[in-house]
Amino acid sequence: MPHVSTEDEGVVRVITYANAPLGTMTAAGSAEMFDAVAAAGEDPSVRVIVITGGIPGIFIRHYDVDELSDAADAIGRGAPRPPSPPGPRPPGFHALTDLIAAVEKPVIAAINGLCMGGGFELSLACDLRIAGNAVAAIGLPETRIGIFPGGGGTQRLPRIIGEARALEMILRGLTLTGPRAYEVGIVHEVVDDPLARALEVGAELSSRGAEGLSLAKRLTRAALDRPLAEGLADERKSFAAVMRTASAREGLQAGRPPAEIQRL
Numbered sequence: 001m002p003h004v005s006t007e008d009e010g011v012v013r014v015i016t017y018a019n020a021p022l023g024t025m026t027a028a029g030s031a032e033m034f035d036a037v038a039a040a041g042e043d044p045s046v047r048v049i050v051i052t053g054g055i056p057g058i059f060i061r062h063y064d065v066d067e068l069s070d071a072a073d074a075i076g077r078g079a080p081r082p083p084s085p086p087g088p089r090p091p092g093f094h095a096l097t098d099l100i101a102a103v104e105k106p107v108i109a110a111i112n113g114l115c116m117g118g119g120f121e122l123s124l125a126c127d128l129r130i131a132g133n134a135v136a137a138i139g140l141p142e143t144r145i146g147i148f149p150g151g152g153g154t155q156r157l158p159r160i161i162g163e164a165r166a167l168e169m170i171l172r173g174l175t176l177t178g179p180r181a182y183e184v185g186i187v188h189e190v191v192d193d194p195l196a197r198a199l200e201v202g203a204e205l206s207s208r209g210a211e212g213l214s215l216a217k218r219l220t221r222a223a224l225d226r227p228l229a230e231g232l233a234d235e236r237k238s239f240a241a242v243m244r245t246a247s248a249r250e251g252l253q254a255g256r257p258p259a260e261i262q263r264l
Contacts, residue, residue, distance in 0.1 A: 060119025
């Protein structure tokens, strides 16, 4: 049974993950999600991607513990990796999160339930995170079972909330409610209906020039990974490129920004 379904709300592609009954991420689910995100990224009619959970009270609970346990047993036995079947190897979880971070369109996580471990790491790869007021647990509990976050958590979380707070969460295996995650700075908004709000934000973003959003995402994501001078040079080159696009010319001629200023 498929783990992933998609639906278009105008120019916003909603990708829903549902692995009943527990809502855990698996290797098969990672591959399905990768294909769905890649397809949305390549579809010119899609301007924004929203990822959410399809089981009530669950975004993505965590990565499947049985799969992790099997991998640990195989490593402990020193078992050789089984031969791969013919054809390309299905993309795994790491490829999925890297794709979400790199796809040239805004990606919003509508966190509508439990969001721990691999599920939380997937949300960290998204550009924006909107959580529900009723969400009971968001975080990285891996150290409680003798491992640590291996799907990007140790690298992406410090970039979002700082090293000190990230160390506290990761070393202690803490999880937070939706409102507390907002207070800490993990999520950008906390609302009653995160999917509905994500669609509103998606519609707002889709009114912007696609080229400008794409370049803004790429430049901002790269900002902390290279010297300032290199980033500034790339920004200036990219700004010159976006100024040549039709959407930029139309926006400037229309006298944007609009009279109604949006504030945080």
